[in-house]
Amino acid sequence: MEFFVLLFFFLIGLIFYMFAQAKRNKVVEHHLAFKEFPSTFGEVRIFFISDIHRRHVSKKLLEQVKRKVDFVVMGGDIIEKGVPFERVRENLRTLKKLGPLYFVWGNNDYEVDFHQLDALLLEENVKILDNTSALFESEEGEMLELLGVDDVSKNRAHLHLALADSQPGSFKILISHNPSVHKKVKKEDGIALMLSGHTHGGQIRLFGFGPYEKGGIKSLEHTTLFVSNGYGTTGVPFRLGVPAEAHVIVITGEK
Numbered sequence: 115m116e117f118f119v120l121l122f123f124f125l126i127g128l129i130f131y132m133f134a135q136a137k138r139n140k141v142v143e144h145h146l147a148f149k150e151f152p153s154t155f156g157e158v159r160i161f162f163i164s165d166i167h168r169r170h171v172s173k174k175l176l177e178q179v180k181r182k183v184d185f186v187v188m189g190g191d192i193i194e195k196g197v198p199f200e201r202v203r204e205n206l207r208t209l210k211k212l213g214p215l216y217f218v219w220g221n222n223d224y225e226v227d228f229h230q231l232d233a234l235l236l237e238e239n240v241k242i243l244d245n246t247s248a249l250f251e252s253e254e255g256e257m258l259e260l261l262g263v264d265d266v267s268k269n270r271a272h273l274h275l276a277l278a279d280s281q282p283g284s285f286k287i288l289i290s291h292n293p294s295v296h297k298k299v300k301k302e303d304g305i306a307l308m309l310s311g312h313t314h315g316g317q318i319r320l321f322g323f324g325p326y327e328k329g330g331i332k333s334l335e336h337t338t339l340f341v342s343n344g345y346g347t348t349g350v351p352f353r354l355g356v357p358a359e360a361h362v363i364v365i366t367g368e369k
Contacts, residue, residue, distance in 0.1 A: 132318070132352035137169075141178040143362045144331065146338065148306050151367040152256035152285055161212050163360040164189030164291070164311025165344030167222065168197050168351075171205040175345075175360055176212060183362060185213045188240075189311040189342065190220025190265070190291030197226070199234055206238045215240040216248060218262040219270070220291035220312065222348065243289060245275040257284035261305070266292040273298050287365075293341050296334060305337045307365070315343035319355030328356060 141161075161183040163171075186209050193202050209215060217240050223231060232242070241248055243262020250258045259280050264270035273288075273295060280286060286305045288295070293310035316324020329343040340363065343356040 128354075129352070132354050135353040135357040136347045136351050138353075138358045139172045139174040139178070140357065141175060141360050141362055143364065144340070145364045145366070146307065146331070146340075147366050147368045148285070148338075149368045150285060150306060151365060152252060152258060153367050154252040154254040154256045155250075155258060155285075157364055157366045158258065159183040160287075160309075160363045160365070161186045161209075161360070162189060162309055162340075162342060162363055163187075163209070163345050164309075164342045165191045165220070165314060165346050165348075166205060167191055167194050167346030167348055169205075169346040169358075170201065171208045171345075173208065176208065179212060179362060183213050185260075186210070186215050187260070187289055187309060188215065188217045189289060189309060190218050191222040191311065191344075191346070191348075192217070192220075193226055193231060194222040194348065195225040199226075199230060202231070203234060203238065206235075206240060210238070216243055216260055216262070216289070217241070218243050218289045218291055219265045221265050221267040224265065224268055243276070244270075245272045245279075247276055247280040247286075249281060249284065257281055259284040259286050260289060261286055262289045263295055266290070266294055271295055273303075277303055288337070293339060296337060296339050299334075299336045301336045303336070308337050308339050309342075309363075310339065311342045311344050313341060313343075314347065314353075315341075315356030317347060317349075317353055317356060322355065324355070329359075
């Protein structure tokens with residue numbers, strides 16, 4: 115009997131712990147250096163958030179961003195079925211306090227009326243990177259570009275179109291909700307960094323194991339892949355072993 119009482123309280127405690135992990139507001143800062151990074155930019159600071167799903171973006175999250183960022187990148191799944199559009203609008207306006215917004219589509223974004231979501235994004239001055247690019251140029255003429263591809267699961271991800279929209283010789287950062295797009299990246303594409311989400315790091319990992327690999331930074335053959343464990347949850351509002359996170363990514367040249 116005593117064993118079952120202890121087990122009951124353990125399970126209750128575990129549920130509360132997993133809920134707290136899912137609702138955590140934590141910004142993790144990362145510093146990445148690339149030899150091909152254009153020196154005239156000095157450094158570029160990106161706020162990256164993916165997989166918001168049902169969450170309200172908390173002011174507590176923004177308070178952790180101590181220095182100005184150049185732009186905010188949303189890595190898809192800012193909504194899912196059952197989430198009111200007004201909540202998305204509130205989240206966009208909260209994130210806009212940090213800087214201009216850039217967005218790529220995720221699979222859950224298509225669970226709602228995506229035409230209405232598209233209109234909302236445009237109303238809030240969000241730049242949608244749907245197989246397109248956004249160019250930034252320094253006063254000395256060096257270039258940096260954000261390339262974005264649409265959702266993989268809907269067969270909308272066309273990396274070749276995003277590359278065709280980009281400039282030769284620019285420092286390229288690719289955003290794709292689903293990290294599997296990295297398999298299409300070739301050396302000649304010149305993509306230095308790729309930002310993704312989607313996997314939630316497995317969301318619930320038991321003894322270190324989960325249905326997906328834990329997020330993090332990987333040096334691949336033709337690019338560097340950054341995968342976020344995400345800010346929200348799907349299915350159940352719980353996390354274990356991969357607490358909710360958002361990121362400030364600081365990019366510089368190698369010294």
